[in-house]
Amino acid sequence: SQQGEEDPQALSIQEGENATMNCSYKTSINNLQWYRQNSGRGLVHLILIRSNEREKHSGRLRVTLDTSKKSSSLLITASRAADTASYFCATARMDSSYKLIFGSGTRLLVRP
Amino acid sequence: EAGVVQSPRYKIIEKKQPVAFWCNPISGHNTLYWYLQNLGQGPELLIRYENEEAVDDSQLPKDRFSAERLKGVDSTLKIQPAELGDSAVYLCASSKAGQGPQETQYFGPGTRLLVL
Numbered sequence: 045s046q047q048g049e050e051d052p053q054a055l056s057i058q059e060g061e062n063a064t065m066n067c068s069y070k071t072s073i074n075n076l077q078w079y080r081q082n083s084g085r086g087l088v089h090l091i092l093i094r095s096n097e098r099e100k101h102s103g104r105l106r107v108t109l110d111t112s113k114k115s116s117s118l119l120i121t122a123s124r125a126a127d128t129a130s131y132f133c134a135t136a137r138m139d140s141s142y143k144l145i146f147g148s149g150t151r152l153l154v155r156p
Numbered sequence: 157e158a159g160v161v162q163s164p165r166y167k168i169i170e171k172k173q174p175v176a177f178w179c180n181p182i183s184g185h186n187t188l189y190w191y192l193q194n195l196g197q198g199p200e201l202l203i204r205y206e207n208e209e210a211v212d213d214s215q216l217p218k219d220r221f222s223a224e225r226l227k228g229v230d231s232t233l234k235i236q237p238a239e240l241g242d243s244a245v246y247l248c249a250s251s252k253a254g255q256g257p258q259e260t261q262y263f264g265p266g267t268r269l270l271v272l
Contacts, residue, residue, distance in 0.1 A: 077260075079263075084265075084268075085265055085266075086160070086247055086249075086263030086264050086265045086266055087199070087247070087249075087261075087263040088263070089260045089261065089262070092260065132198045132199075134198070142204065142211075142212070142259075143201055143204070143212060144201070144261065146198030146199050146200070147198050148196065148197050148198050149196075149197070149198055
């Protein structure tokens with residue numbers, strides 16, 4: 045079963061534009077993580093935000109977390125063609141914090 | 157630092173045949189995970205090891221799937237017999253122990269299985 049649901053399922057933007065992906069989840073969490081997966085590759089960890097944090101930055105990435113709405117967003121600024129990939133949110137639940145539950149992902153296409 | 161190594165990268169078998177996947181985690185990582193990823197979906201945990209102990213195998217279909225990590229380093233995931241629905245990508249990941257829920261998981265490239 046998958047707790048996280050990403051929105052949109054697919055996103056196509058022009059290089060240089062910003063890309064925003066959203067994730068909603070169902071149960072209380074310890075933290076929420078975002079991963080990137082290039083075609084045919086494994087997942088790469090991007091950023092982790094704890095349940096008591098509201099916003100976090102890493103380079104061109106900005107993640108927000110709203111625990112009252114059980115939602116998170118990932119913003120990629122000034123996108124590049126190399127950002128083309130699938131992006132997954134994963135939640136670590138409070139009652140089973142070692143187990144990550146992944147969403148179904150957002151497929152991002154950045155057109156040159 | 158070498159990443160998580162998985163082999164083979166691709167495997168095509170006929171249904172009812174056995175198949176095995178191998179994973180070598182990052183050196184020093186005591187925690188090892190096997191995930192199943194269906195097309196267009198996120199990974200789903202099959203089993204988690206702490207050293208050689210399987211601490212969470214609740215999602216592993218034990219009638220046909222088995223896994224081992226005998227020396228607490230590399231691991232093998234086996235399916236016997238394989239069914240058509242087992243066609244998927246099998247991902248291995250590892251992480252350092254002792255970081256609790258904040259631990260970052262490092263994923264291998266996966267083994268893409270096609271059952272005909």
